[in-house]
Amino acid sequence: MASNRGPVSYTLDETGRLTARRGGGGLVSGLSAIGPGTDAVWVCSALNDSDREAVRRTGGTLDPADTGGQHVRMLDVDAQMHAAAYNGIANSVLWFVHHMLYQTPMEPVFDTEFRRQWAAYEGYNRAFAEALAEEAAEGAAVLVQDYHLTLTPRMLRELRPDLRIGHFSHTPWAPPEYFRLLPDDIAAQVLGGILGADRAAFLTQRWADAFTDCCHAVLGPGIPSGTRIGVHGLGADVEFLRERAHRPDVAERMRTLRAQIGTAPDGRPRKTIVRVDRTELSKNIVRGLLAYEELLRSRPEWRERVVHVAFAYPSRQDLAVYREYTAEVQRVAAEINSRFGTPGWTPVELHVKDDFARSLAAYRLADVALVNPIRDGMNLVAKEVPVVSDEGCALVLSREAGAYEELGEDAVTVNPYDIVGTARALHEALSMGPGERAERTKRLAAQATALPPARWFLDQLAALEG
Numbered sequence: 015m016a017s018n019r020g021p022v023s024y025t026l027d028e029t030g031r032l033t034a035r036r037g038g039g040g041l042v043s044g045l046s047a048i049g050p051g052t053d054a055v056w057v058c059s060a061l062n063d064s065d066r067e068a069v070r071r072t073g074g075t076l077d078p079a080d081t082g083g084q085h086v087r088m089l090d091v092d093a094q095m096h097a098a099a100y101n102g103i104a105n106s107v108l109w110f111v112h113h114m115l116y117q118t119p120m121e122p123v124f125d126t127e128f129r130r131q132w133a134a135y136e137g138y139n140r141a142f143a144e145a146l147a148e149e150a151a152e153g154a155a156v157l158v159q160d161y162h163l164t165l166t167p168r169m170l171r172e173l174r175p176d177l178r179i180g181h182f183s184h185t186p187w188a189p190p191e192y193f194r195l196l197p198d199d200i201a202a203q204v205l206g207g208i209l210g211a212d213r214a215a216f217l218t219q220r221w222a223d224a225f226t227d228c229c230h231a232v233l234g235p236g237i238p239s240g241t242r243i244g245v246h247g248l249g250a251d252v253e254f255l256r257e258r259a260h261r262p263d264v265a266e267r268m269r270t271l272r273a274q275i276g277t278a279p280d281g282r283p284r285k286t287i288v289r290v291d292r293t294e295l296s297k298n299i300v301r302g303l304l305a306y307e308e309l310l311r312s313r314p315e316w317r318e319r320v321v322h323v324a325f326a327y328p329s330r331q332d333l334a335v336y337r338e339y340t341a342e343v344q345r346v347a348a349e350i351n352s353r354f355g356t357p358g359w360t361p362v363e364l365h366v367k368d369d370f371a372r373s374l375a376a377y378r379l380a381d382v383a384l385v386n387p388i389r390d391g392m393n394l395v396a397k398e399v400p401v402v403s404d405e406g407c408a409l410v411l412s413r414e415a416g417a418y419e420e421l422g423e424d425a426v427t428v429n430p431y432d433i434v435g436t437a438r439a440l441h442e443a444l445s446m447g448p449g450e451r452a453e454r455t456k457r458l459a460a461q462a463t464a465l466p467p468a469r470w471f472l473d474q475l476a477a478l479e480g
């Protein structure tokens with residue numbers, strides 16, 4: 015397996031001690047299901063100086079005590095090359111294209127700086143292809159992950175024609191008219207790189223179709239190399255989540271959260287709208303807050319009776335646009351609190367420090383979960399909440415999330431750009447009776463766990479072999 019982010023990343027303290035921490039996001043959740051006891055090797059990249067130090071100390075093969083027993087080879091790619099490939103191309107161009115995030119008349123600009131970064135991206139993809147060519151046994155299956163590594167499949171194919179190669183995209187795929195913002199030669203390289211694989215797979219049929227449409231538009235009719243296309247909709251890991259959500263640290267955080275949420279003037283517990291995201295532009299956190307503000311403005315009966323618990327965990331803080339977005343989220347939350355708050359009621363509880371136990375606590379007690387991304391490959395939060403909810407939780411879900419294909423029927427769905435429409439959806443979700451809420455949650459949980467991570471992975475392997 016190959017991905018930019020591995021299962022762990024390190025921090026180095028003043029005493030020189032390295033501590034491994036588990037990474038976040040759907041990709042890591044999916045691949046982590048392939049636990050110890052297999053001969054799988056996970057090739058990933060050092061993401062920061064502490065990771066580079068870990069690579070220096072271990073020679074690149076991480077200590078299994080740090081990785082939960084998985085065999086992990088971490089590559090020490092040149093720091094500048096990694097920065098240009100990861101921040102420059104992967105996060106600022108390919109992520110923006112697939113999530114359709116360019117929104118000003120001056121963006122994007124593909125200039126000589128972009129071409130320089132593209133050369134780094136090629137070098138970065140080649141480093142992976144070379145490492146995989148070294149690691150893989152004769153005839154092995156190799157699963158290459160995501161937009162960071164679109165060129166690797168073709169490069170690896172040239173180095174090792176004996177391998178069976180799969181590529182998996184964890185993001186949406188842009189429709190041709192948006193994908194073709196990319197310069198023609200770059201668009202062709204991205205598609206041609208993935209088509210170097212025997213099989214290219216996606217989280218939903220919608221993204222798979224968009225990829226095929228892009229191939230036709232950019233490369234001409236037909237999938238030229240005979241690459242097969244597949245769909246595997248990653249689901250929630252029900253056993254892990256239910257066990258983890260009932261540990262004492264989660265119960266303790268539920269007590270703290272309940273105290274923060276408090277009771278309404280009539281003495282009943284306040285209703286809770288929960289969201290949990292990386293502070294990510296595509297997650298649409300600011301519009302979510304504005305919709306909540308609109309709810310409080312247009313439906314004064316909810317004032318003092320509801321709290322919006324918003325967890326927005328730091329992400330990609332090397333990029334100015336992410337830092338600015340984080341500040342904007344904080345500014346809008348503070349504004350709502352100063353406009354509507356009273357001495358006994360804080361309308362928005364915004365927390366930015368990553369705490370998985372607290373996220374699970376919020377999932378368990380939420381009355382409403384708000385998942386309103388502009389676009390999202392899948393969105394696992396939408397699938398995790400129904401699985402761990404104690405008494406049923408109404409899901410407000412963007413129709414642009416991949417999870418909508420599976421969960422749309424039992425969610426209250428929204429156009430993520432429509433603030434008034436989202437406020438109405440929040441009102442509808444808050445007003446849903448307990449019986450209906452519990453019934454819908456049960457059906458959502460069944461859908462959400464249809465393809466748990468281990469099967470998601472094994473299905474891909476089986477399909478690649480077939």
Ligand SMILES: O=P(O)(O)OC[C@H]1O[C@@H](O)[C@H](O)[C@@H](O)[C@@H]1O
Binds near residue numbers: 040041160184391
């Ligand atoms: O930049 P980061 O933090 O490694 O996040 C990347 C991952 O973020 C996840 O949320 C996406 O599902 C993946 O597509 C992506 O690979």
